[in-house]
Amino acid sequence: MKIGLLYSRIRKDEKLLLSELRERDHEVAKIDVRKQRFGLTETTAEIADCDVVIDRCLATSRSLYATRFLSAYGVPVINSPETAAVCADKVKNSLALEAAGVPTPATEVAFTTEAAMEAIEDFGYPCVIKPVVGSWGRLMAKIDSENAAEAILEHKATLGHYEHKVFYVQEYVDKPGRDIRVLACDGEPVAAMTRSSEHWLTNAAKGGQTADFELDDEAKDLVATASDAVGGGLLGVDLMETKDGEYTVHEVNHTVEFKALNEASEVDVPAAVVDWLELKAEVAADEAVMTA
Amino acid sequence: MTESECVECGGTVTLHDDLEIGEIVDCETCGAELEVVDVSPPVLDRAPELEEDWGE
Numbered sequence: 001m002k003i004g005l006l007y008s009r010i011r012k013d014e015k016l017l018l019s020e021l022r023e024r025d026h027e028v029a030k031i032d033v034r035k036q037r038f039g040l041t042e043t044t045a046e047i048a049d050c051d052v053v054i055d056r057c058l059a060t061s062r063s064l065y066a067t068r069f070l071s072a073y074g075v076p077v078i079n080s081p082e083t084a085a086v087c088a089d090k091v092k093n094s095l096a097l098e099a100a101g102v103p104t105p106a107t108e109v110a111f112t113t114e115a116a117m118e119a120i121e122d123f124g125y126p127c128v129i130k131p132v133v134g135s136w137g138r139l140m141a142k143i144d145s146e147n148a149a150e151a152i153l154e155h156k157a158t159l160g161h162y163e164h165k166v167f168y169v170q171e172y173v174d175k176p177g178r179d180i181r182v183l184a185c186d187g188e189p190v191a192a193m194t195r196s197s198e199h200w201l202t203n204a205a206k207g208g209q210t211a212d213f214e215l216d217d218e219a220k221d222l223v224a225t226a227s228d229a230v231g232g233g234l235l236g237v238d239l240m241e242t243k244d245g246e247y248t249v250h251e252v253n254h255t256v257e258f259k260a261l262n263e264a265s266e267v268d269v270p271a272a273v274v275d276w277l278e279l280k281a282e283v284a285a286d287e288a289v290m291t292a
Numbered sequence: 293m294t295e296s297e298c299v300e301c302g303g304t305v306t307l308h309d310d311l312e313i314g315e316i317v318d319c320e321t322c323g324a325e326l327e328v329v330d331v332s333p334p335v336l337d338r339a340p341e342l343e344e345d346w347g348e
Contacts, residue, residue, distance in 0.1 A: 009327075009340075010314035018312065032314060060345040135347020205347075236348060253348035 001281050002027040004046070004053035004075075006066050008034050012259040014056050016270040024274065033062050038069040045070075051281035052076045054234070056255060060088045060133060063255055076284035078277070079233035079254045086230045087254035090132045090168055093230065094251075100229035102222060103248045105240075106171040113153040116167035120149045126172040129156075133163055135253070136205035142172060173248060175240040178202055180213055180247075182237045183258050183269060185276040187227035189215055191258075191265035204257075210264040219247055226252055234273060296334040300324035307334050 003026050007014055010030075021028050029046045031053070036045040047053060053075055057063035068081040079087075086092045097104040106123070110116040120127055120143060129152060131139045143149045156164045178196040181204075182189050192215050195208035202208040215223070223237045226249050236256030239247045262269040294307045303321030311331045316339050319326060325339035 007314055009316060010312045011316075015310070015312055015315065019310070030314065058346050059343055060347065133345055138344075138347075255348050257348050 001051045001278065002029060002049050003277065003281070004029045004031055004050040006031050006033055006045075006053060006055045006057050006063075006070075008032060008062060009058045011056075011058070011257065013257050016259065016262060017054070017056070017273065020270040020274045021277075024278075026274075033057055033066050036066075038066065041073070043069060043073065047073065047075050050075060052078060052277060052284055054078045054277065055084070058255075060135075060255075064088055076280070078280060079235070080231055083231035083233045083235075084254045087235070087252050088133060090130055090251065091166070096229045097226060097249055097252070100225050102226045102229055103246060105173055105248055105250055108169050110167045110169065111165060113157050113167070116153050116169060117149060119167070119169040121146075123169060123171055125149075128170045128172050129153075130168045130170060131160075131164060132166050132168050137201040137203040140201060142200050170250075172200075173240045173250070174243055175202075178208075178241075179250075180215075180219070180239040180241070181261060182215065182219070182223050182239065183256055183261055183273075184223050184227050184235050184237055185273065186232045187224035189220055189223050190272045190276075191261050191267040191269055192219075193261050193264040195260075204260040210260050212265045222247055222249055230254070234276070294334055296336050298322060298324060298326060299336055299338055300326070305336060 003021055031045045053070055055063050055067050064084050067077050067084050070077040071081050086096050094104055094107045108119040110119050126142050126144045129141045141152050178194045179202045180194055182192040192213040193210045194213045195202040195204055195210055197208040204210055226237050227235055230252045236253035238251050239249050242248055258269045296305050298305050298319040301322035305319050311328055313328055313331055315328050317326050326336040327339040329335050329337045
């Protein structure tokens with residue numbers, strides 16, 4: 001097969017994927033999106049003869065548009081631009097999960113500091129405010145007091161670009177010092193890990209300690225439903241455990257990083273991902289023949 | 293193992309064999325993040341600064 005890989009930076013995750021693909025003798029076209037131009041009908045990117053292209057762009061903006069162009073050219077791309085669009089935006093993410101009946105933290109969005117303050121006061125302290133676009137736990141704030149709320153809102157309104165004037169306010173979930181990251185292929189879990197920290201943010205990028213995690217049936221069902229809710233694909237589903245012993249899904253990531261999961265889990269994550277990619281490429285090839 | 297020169301401080305950067313164009317290495321002398329722009333021979337350039345929309 002010929003697999004295209006969209007990137008702007010090769011992380012350890014991409015190196016693991018590239019190594020697995022090459023070991024299986026697949027032809028790999030590395031496509032540095034920084035060097036490409038995307039026209040309405042054609043591109044400089046080396047996509048000819050690619051059975052499938054996997055989007056591993058580090059920058060969300062590039063991911064959104066590059067996948068949109070490739071899809072317009074009729075190139076099978078993982079993940080789809082539709083999935084990317086939902087996952088890249090916390091508002092769309094939350095709405096998709098809610099519409100699918102997936103338990104997700106109570107969330108309100110406001111467009112002015114005054115309305116955001118009302119939302120915060122309704123949630124009570126602590127609550128959480130997040131940027132609608134962003135990752136790795138950056139610019140997330142746990143708000144413990146009215147003074148902190150006022151300061152954070154003023155800073156966002158004054159210093160941020162327009163996206164920061166969309167105030168995404170969320171209930172604070174008092175999780176047991178950890179959350180759960182699941183890597184799933186079209187809703188089928190590949191591996192899962194816990195991310196633990198004494199800090200309220202448990203992201204591996206923030207230094208959370210990782211450990212292998214065995215999913216129960218309820219979690220597996222939630223992962224499948226959450227995956228479907230955002231359009232499926234190669235996804236990172238993030239869950240928290242509540243005080244009531246339930247799960248809540250706070251987000252689904254579309255350019256999922258898995259190096260930490262690969263180390264925490266006994267599963268060979270890149271091998272499982274490439275297994276799935278091969279299947280997706282076969283299906284895409286069959287569909288191309290049928291429509292030819 | 294191969295070596296290249298840091299564009300920031302001129303120090304020697306030791307590189308592993310499975311180098312990939314597009315990956316980031318750190319200069320152990322000055323701490324600069326460097327991007328691999330070629331592999332044979334290895335060529336390094338300053339890595340792009342972190343952007344707000346980077347992530348998963």
